[in-house]
Amino acid sequence: MKNAKLHGSEHLKTEGALIVPSRSGFDTLLALEEHLSGRPLLYLVEESDRREALLESHLGREGVKTARFRAGAESAQKALDAARSHAAQGGLVIYVAAPVRARRGSLLHARADGLRTALESGLPVLPLFVSRPREELTSLDKASDYPETELFLGAPLPGDPPVPATLIQGLSALSAEAFSQRPLLRRHLGRCLLEGLKRHGSQAGLVDGMDGSRLGYDRVLAAAIAFSFRIRELTKQPRLGIILPPGRAAFIANIATIFAGKVPVNLNYTAGREQVESSIRQSGIDRFLTVDPFVRRMQRFPWPPNRDLVFLERELPPMKGKIARWLVLSKLLPVGLLAKWLNLPEEGDEAEAVLLFTSGSSGDPKGVPLSHRNTLGNTAQFAARLNLESGDSLLGCLPLFHSFGCTVTLWYPAIEGVSLVTFPSPLEVEKLAGLIEEHEISLLLATPTFLRGYLRKAKPDQLKALKLVVTGAEKLPSSLAESFEKRFGKKVMEGYGLTETSPVTNFNLPDAEPSGDGTPFLPSHRPGSVGQLVPGLAIKVTDPDSDAPIPPDQRGVLWFKGANVFGGYLGWGDRNREILEDGWLRTGDLGRLDDDGFLFIEGRLSRFSKIGGEMVPHEKVEEAIVRALGLENDDTRRLVVMGVPDSAKGEALVLLCTLDDDDGPGIDLDALRKKLLDSGMSALWIPRRVINVSEVPVLASGKLDLKSCQQLARDQG
Secondary structure, eight states, rough: OTOOOOOOOOGOOOEEEEEEEEEOOHHHHHHHHHTOOOOOOOEEEEOOOOOOHHHHHTTTSTEEEEEOOOOTHHHHHHHHHHHHHHHTTTTTEEEEEOOOOOOOOOOOOOOHHHHHHHHHHHHHHHHHHHHEEGGGGGGGOOOSSSOOOEEOOOOOOOOOOHHHHHHHHHHHHHHHHHHHTTTGBBHHHHHHHHHHHHTTTTOEEEEEEETOEEEEEHHHHHHHHHHHHHHHHHHOOSEEOOOSSSSSSHHHHHHHHTTOEEEEEEEEEEEEEEHHHHHHHHHOOOOOEEEEHHHHHHHSSSOOOOGGGGEEHHHHHHHHHHHHHHHHHHHHOOHHHHHHHTTTOBBBSSSSEEEEEEEOOSSOEEEEEEHHHHHHOOOOOHHHOOOTTTTTTEEEOTTTTSHHHHHIIIIIIHHHHHHEOOOSSSHHHHHHHHHHHHHHHEEEEEHHHHHHHHHHHGGGGTTTOOOOEOSSSSSSOHHHHHHHHHHHSEEEEEEEOOOSSSSSEEEOOOOOOOOTTTOOBBOOOOTTTTOOTTTTEEEEEEEETTTTTTOSSOOEEEEEEEESSOOOOOGGGGGGGTTTEEEEEEEEEEEOOOOTTTTTEEEEGGEEEOOOOOOOOHHHHHHHHHHHHOOOOOOOOEEEEEEETTTTTEEEEEEEESOOOTTTTTTOOOHHHHHHHHTOGGGGGGGGEEEEOOOOOBBSSSSSHHHHHHHHHHHHH
């Protein structure tokens, strides 16, 4: 690792400081010594019985100064005193963590207890991110395009002393800086799809769960190329509407649209007329790809005029000859020549690649243009952290108008060569469970709402092949996670993301099995959290009222910055300054980081009420009410807490609930109030009124329909 480039050397002042690398191997130390040869160095070494021999030999050489400690032992104070003395004379102290094993894509290779001890030295702390991009390449990356290692040094961390979460925050910013330089991010999504489908065409493919037919990715590629020329004839607009559920038709339609140089707009076919018409108006689309059986089935959908609909079952069959020719040509010709015939540029970078619309859970849908950089970046981030093996497959039943469904069950499998089994609805659990069993599916993506269906209708043996169950879009109740694990023997891994982040930012993974040599593995899963950051994403936390930075282990507003963060809402112009600042996205969600980098979501600002000057979290109140009513094992969403205006205290809480007299005894508000007070809840947090509803409004994605819930609360509260 000699000659590894060092970025951020301007942060090295004449004063002493503590440098904390994201990983502490022998190569890292050699590179640092090369760049810091003019400064006296001392290694602050966390003792271990399993240190690599080469590193231990280096630390024991004559002239190498070390101060050794064990976290929590008496030796720690002596080592910290030595570090302070060395820094007081202008020397640099380099922290050497005890060896650990970590999953691919992990930000920090160090245990929190050792870190905490080192940070207590009181010295200025400089984070150092050791970037090794060759360890996290996608299947399309060339190792020769990337340096083996680069070092990114950051500014001194705030805090006296800083906590481990602050170090993780600092390293995340450096990680985002390193990731932003990857050549893949400048590429065009169409070229990457072309290369991925061609490379994996004979080994991976798509199974349509409706009829069991299989289409290798080589045939998907041929059909998409042939149809792309027809799309160019259909519309001169830059965007093309797609109204299709997950399946073979939607997969081909989206890829063909990209090949045609157009931007696919997957419309939400579960939305109301106003939302659909708003999306069409905002995107300026005049043609819509669909199939006739879907039009017949979705008669309540506000379909555009028939002249504007393009039916794939009519368009594709006459192209059989062209598809056959492209199948042969796509196998014989190099990607560069195929891309030239399709007129696909080499670079897409910041240009719009995909247009999605927010769910409208808290208002009208907003257009979210995702660039080639956003889409390819998040695909690479997800792939690096997930690290599926050859032969693995995933279930694609989430709608493609949902950002998670779009990135993870469309672009990701096509680029990475992961086989995909599709089904048009996430609600038909009996059929889905059968597909998981029949095709030995490895990865199930769902929302908590959809997981409840598996508890009711799936048999344990049907889910035996699953390696990973990932859930998002709404908070995962601990009771649901426990019930799922008890029934199926599978832990549910909660994740988090936003349409505006393409969407994945965090997710849990199963903890790795212990290594044979006894070296501890860092945790990859923490119940109650949404997991650790994907590679190349920066995070910060600010005060909800002032937006001033606060320590990231305190609850505050979450901000993200990275290649997967979008550039602003469609048509908003200067209004985007409300949510974007120097590339940072203000999410509106509240959360905090723990010492191991796990993110805990503690609500959305819109799901807090300010009552008597106190911030009251609706979700925490809901959890307490669920416990008080003994509904922990109920797999149906029975209640939701909303805030309504109150002249005396600013806001008051009301409880929307389906437990009316037909379902059971209903809710005795006085009895509920007594139980909540006895449990230690503040009287401010207790709903003042119960509103019986036939059902709690939920969107097709499984998220709460906050707009409808708020309307019910205001109308009757």
